[in-house]
Amino acid sequence: MHARHILFLGIILFSLSCKKKTEEQPPLPQAPPVAKLTFPTNKEGSTGTVLMIEGENFAEKPADNVIKVNGVQVSHVEVVELKPLTGNKTTRMLRTCIPKGAKSGEVTLTIGNNTIELGGLVIKEYTSDGKWKQVADFPGTPKTGLTSAFVINGKAYVGLGGKATTEEYTDTYFYDFWEYDPSLDKWTKKADFPGGNRNYFISFAIGNKGYLGLGSRDDVVGSLGDEFQKDFWEYDPAIDKWAKKKDFPGGRRTKAYCLSIGNHGYVGSGLNVAVEVQNDLWQYNPIDDSWKERAPFPYKEAFAYGLSIETPLMMSTPSKGYLMSSELADLWGIKYAFWQYDPLTDKWAQKSTFIGINSKNGVISATYDVMLTFGFSLGGQVYVPMLYYDNLSKTWYPQLFAYDEGAGNWTKKPDYTAPPQNNVTFSIGNNAYVGLGPFQKDLWKFTP
Known part of the structure; x- marks a missing residue:
């Protein structure tokens, strides 16, 4: 073989060798996560209670963010972003729930070879003596x-x-x-x-x-x-x-x-x-x-912001129907209006202004992100659980409100302990049932 052929072959083999080595180079290590557990704020919860972890450098693939509660790994993780109504800063979070079998102890987050401690969590399993009690899990696929x-x-x-x-x-x-x-x-x-x-x-x-x-x-x-x-x-x-x-x-x-x-x-x-x-x-x-x-709903623009479209919040008593609508009040907040439909007169009427957290005339400050995911009626009262996130204090507030059909007003009830995001709600007898939130099979019974 001629020398120049040998030289040419050597160059090719060397090039292939370099390419192979380049392809086999491991990915750059990910920066260690910086995070803290922001909900529940009192660091207490039960099986199914939502956990919110705020921070940076999370893995893009949700399953690569491994979260454990006292050594028990959660079954799912979501990467979510909360965008305030004003400003451009987005809060990045991991959302999951306390897994079954977890006991009180440290919450940890592991991404790759990096593990950080997020603080202690007290697990309290609620019994039938409380307002909320967990009942049989849904046996189908989580939704x-x-x-x-x-x-x-x-x-x-x-x-x-x-x-x-x-x-x-x-x-x-x-x-x-x-x-x-x-x-x-x-x-x-x-x-x-x-x-x-x-x-x-x-x-x-x-x-x-x-x-x-x-x-x-x-x-x-x-x-x-x-x-x-x-x-x-x-x-x-x-x-x-x-x-x-x-x-x-x-x-x-x-x-x-x-x-x-x-x-x-x-x-x-x-x-x-x-x-x-x-x-x-x-x-x-x-x-x-x-x-x-x-008769159509009288204020079409109230649907445009999305509460009654993205998360239908409809409740009915034996004689009336109720709808919670939302709209941008101004640059500083969202207004939640409460409407009653009377089938006998075929008319809509706006009822008592929803009180909410730190609200004025029904307007909740834009510094809060609000989750209204379900409502139910029991004994002539309409119940609306709400979950607030204060972008300023970085604090979560789970609250429960009730509208009395006879008195025509809202009252604040004790904060609820069931998971705040639920896709199913129904009432049977003197109890309401909520559950099957994102990724969840749990069902909770509420006794007022």
Whole structure:
């Protein structure tokens, strides 16, 4: 072989060797995390209580942020960002929950080879003597999206919603359906919803039947809005079967609100196929399977900020319906308005201003991030749990408020101990049940 050929071959082999070594170089080490446990502020909680960890240098992949409570690793982690209404500074946080089996002790965060201590946590398991008691876990797959819940003859029916993973939120929706019997504290699998997988739908009960429809499917290929649905179904628990009913006449809709008052159901608002906010209201009569348009919600702009769209906060008593709306009051805060719908007069009326934390005339300062994720009614009162994060003091405030239908005013109740983010809420007898928050299977019973 000629010398120049040998030299050329040597150069090639040397180049390949260098390339291989370059490819095998390990990634640069990640900077050690800097973090602190900011919620619960009193450093006390029970199984399922949300943990919020604020800091920097978190791993981009949620599962790579390994959090343990006294050596017991949590089952999931979210990386979230809180953006204030004013200013550009974003607060980066890890969100998880106290795992089952954890005892009082140190909370640690491990990323790669770096482990830091976040402080001690006191675990208090609440018993039936308290206002909140944890009951049987949901046996299905944990959900991130909204989940159906209606009550028939003392039993709750729960299902559908978005899928949860330990990695990230996904667009995978479900059609599973379950029955919860509080007398036995037991879950039973029922017939799947036949309308396909579904999220951001509506559901309610009238008499001995349940109704479910609208929302979004993730198996529809097309333009934005094509996945929105208008179908409407009836569920009969006596025979565990579904029956197709007349479509919702307002067109395909997602993130609508719904109510059940007396012998009728009410559906409205949400987003249409053009992803435009709606403020209409329709009444459903199960006797003749008919729809009738009713008085629209009087203030469409109140939906634009997102509370009643992104997190429907609807409650009803036997004779009235209630809706919590939100809007930007000014550059300094958000106004939460409380509305009552009377089906006898077909009229909306704004009721007593919601008090909230440090609010003035219903306006909550923009220094707070507010989570209103569920509401329920019991004994003529409407309950609204709220979770506040003060961007100035870096403090969380879990609070519970109740609206008395007879007196027409709000009162502050003892702070709640159940997890603050929940996708399901229903009332049976003298108790309310909330649970199945993001990634969670836990269900909690509230006795006022």
